[in-house]
Amino acid sequence: METVIKVCRFDPGKDTVPTFQEFAMDLEGTQTVLDALLLAWQQDPSLSFRRSCRSAICGSCAVRINGRPALACQTLMQQASAHGGPIIVEPLPHFRQLKDLVVDLEPFFDSLKAVVPWLVLRDDYDGRMTPEVARRLEGPATCILCGICDAEFDETGHVKPAALVKALRLAQDPRDAAGIHRLRLLQTPPEILKLFLKELPEKCPKGITIDASKCL
Ligand code: SF4
Ligand code: FES
Numbered sequence: 001m002e003t004v005i006k007v008c009r010f011d012p013g014k015d016t017v018p019t020f021q022e023f024a025m026d027l028e029g030t031q032t033v034l035d036a037l038l039l040a041w042q043q044d045p046s047l048s049f050r051r052s053c054r055s056a057i058c059g060s061c062a063v064r065i066n067g068r069p070a071l072a073c074q075t076l077m078q079q080a081s082a083h084g085g086p087i088i089v090e091p092l093p094h095f096r097q098l099k100d101l102v103v104d105l106e107p108f109f110d111s112l113k114a115v116v117p118w119l120v121l122r123d124d125y126d127g128r129m130t131p132e133v134a135r136r137l138e139g140p141a142t143c144i145l146c147g148i149c150d151a152e153f154d155e156t157g158h159v160k161p162a163a164l165v166k167a168l169r170l171a172q173d174p175r176d177a178a179g180i181h182r183l184r185l186l187q188t189p190p191e192i193l194k195l196f197l198k199e200l201p202e203k204c205p206k207g208i209t210i211d212a213s214k215c216l
Contacts, residue, residue, distance in 0.1 A: 001077070003025055005025070006021070011099055025043075030076060036087065038051075049101035056205060061073050069148040095147070095150075108162065116170075120178045122174075129174055129175070136172060137172060164186060165208060
């Protein structure tokens with residue numbers, strides 16, 4: 001199908017404000033927005049964006065597509081062009097734009113570091129985990145650290161959603177000694193936490209759900 005994608009361009013070395021560049025191309029509807037970006041890059045190699053796995057595993061191709069944060073490698077052209085107009089690709093919101101579609105993810109990784117994102121092993125852990133607990137931890141463990149939930153929810157800068165996912169997962173892990181102390185580190189008001197947990201499955205590209213009833 002004949003397609004036009006409009007990609008946000010910004011070079012801090014010479015631009016004062018972002019602009020859009022149009023790329024025309026011919027793609028199958030079953031190809032992805034990342035395929036479109038790779039074709040655009042062949043047309044203009046100065047275009048910057050992140051990607052690696054092309055399989056929705058590494059989380060690096062997160063951008064905003066037609067206004068919604070999404071993984072470029074998981075978004076089919078037929079979905080992205082369903083509204084009829086050109087496909088608009090911009091960097092993730094709420095992060096500093098470094099160049100074109102590349103944003104500064106330092107604050108994202110800092111927020112993760114703040115919740116001690118590893119297991120603090122309990123001295124008295126007996127090595128057993130029930131299937132029920134294992135199932136509860138499985139979903140959040142599939143987080144690919146793409147930053148989309150931060151881009152979707154972090155309008156005020158007070159909530160750090162990916163860190164919440166990590167903290168809630170570890171807080172329910174029977175092997176861990178830090179437990180819900182991690183949630184206290186985040187200081188997220190309970191009403192925001194509940195709203196976040198309700199909306200996460202729909203907004204997260206991995207459809208992560210968290211049963212946090214044991215720690216709220
Ligand atoms: S919870 Fe989902 S949206 Fe958030 S960083 Fe992990 S995979 Fe991405
Ligand atoms: S390129 Fe790895 S998630 Fe898209």
